[in-house]
Amino acid sequence: MEAASAAVGSHGPLHGKVAVVTGGNGGIGKGVALQLAARGATVVINGRSAAKAEAVLAEIRALGATAHFVAGDVRDKADMDRLAAEAARLCGGVDIVVANAGGDDDQGRSTQVRAPFGDIDLQRLSAFVAQAIPAKLQPVQSLLPQLRARGGSVVFIVSEGGRTPTPGQTGMASFAGGLVMATKVLARELAKDQIRVNCVCVTVVRDSPSWTAAFERPDGVGDHHRRQYEKIIARAPLGIAAPPDIGGVVASLVSDDGRYITGSAISPTGGLTVH
Numbered sequence: 001m002e003a004a005s006a007a008v009g010s011h012g013p014l015h016g017k018v019a020v021v022t023g024g025n026g027g028i029g030k031g032v033a034l035q036l037a038a039r040g041a042t043v044v045i046n047g048r049s050a051a052k053a054e055a056v057l058a059e060i061r062a063l064g065a066t067a068h069f070v071a072g073d074v075r076d077k078a079d080m081d082r083l084a085a086e087a088a089r090l091c092g093g094v095d096i097v098v099a100n101a102g103g104d105d106d107q108g109r110s111t112q113v114r115a116p117f118g119d120i121d122l123q124r125l126s127a128f129v130a131q132a133i134p135a136k137l138q139p140v141q142s143l144l145p146q147l148r149a150r151g152g153s154v155v156f157i158v159s160e161g162g163r164t165p166t167p168g169q170t171g172m173a174s175f176a177g178g179l180v181m182a183t184k185v186l187a188r189e190l191a192k193d194q195i196r197v198n199c200v201c202v203t204v205v206r207d208s209p210s211w212t213a214a215f216e217r218p219d220g221v222g223d224h225h226r227r228q229y230e231k232i233i234a235r236a237p238l239g240i241a242a243p244p245d246i247g248g249v250v251a252s253l254v255s256d257d258g259r260y261i262t263g264s265a266i267s268p269t270g271g272l273t274v275h
Helices: 002-009 027-038 050-062 077-091 105-109 122-150 170-193 209-215 223-235 243-254
Strands: 018-022 042-047 067-071 096-099 152-159 195-202
Touching: 018 027, 018 077, 018 122, 027 042, 027 050, 027 096, 027 152, 027 243, 042 050, 042 077, 050 067, 067 077, 077 122, 096 122, 096 243, 105 122, 105 170, 105 209, 122 152, 122 170, 152 170, 152 243, 170 195, 195 243, 209 223
Parallel strands: 018 042, 018 096, 042 067, 096 152, 152 195
Antiparallel strands: none
16 A cells, blocks of 8 residues: 555556546456555446445545446447546546456356357346447547547456357357457557557456455356356466456456557466466
């Protein structure tokens, strides 16, 4: 905490930047928001629960940084347009967008969607993918005019299942794999506007909704899903990341240290996967 406060107080590497973090109320999104704030960014948290956001806002403000909350569903264009308008009103513009929220995560963890291929319901899988992709892309599209006005950086938080073929993850591979390729397309398309686009591909992350579903809710995930997580925990050479670890990777990408990185997929998986 002392190091984080010092970074803000000394005008850290993101001082003067404004970042929007979707799903910033908890889990990975909270970790990202805190790490950006610790480096001096003003942070706008988006989520559906103002009550949950209050604790995160208090932590950010304790660092000496500025933070706001704007409610909205990432799958809803009108909500994301309102998010963009509020961010502009509150902060004057946006430099960084971290598309973390994934819409209906419980649907993605259901045994009808995440299970061996012969056992899944393809209609449920299609419904999951159809809502999950806009959940990542819509906030970026709504905030694009502000990014174009200032240049900036976009980071998608997606599953490592989009890079590494994993049995039982047909749905996640379809969703996350598409976003990995979309990252590359947008990086090429938006480079002329000085907008960088990257994605961070995660596997098991402690203190996240997926962690809670797998290890604290008996019916949170299927047995196949839970066994996969247990294997990951046992096999990751560098151990399992926590939300601040993922936040640190994002903060590095969006800072000037990452100014020549675009169109990349980064996998902070503790050595579990190597690309």
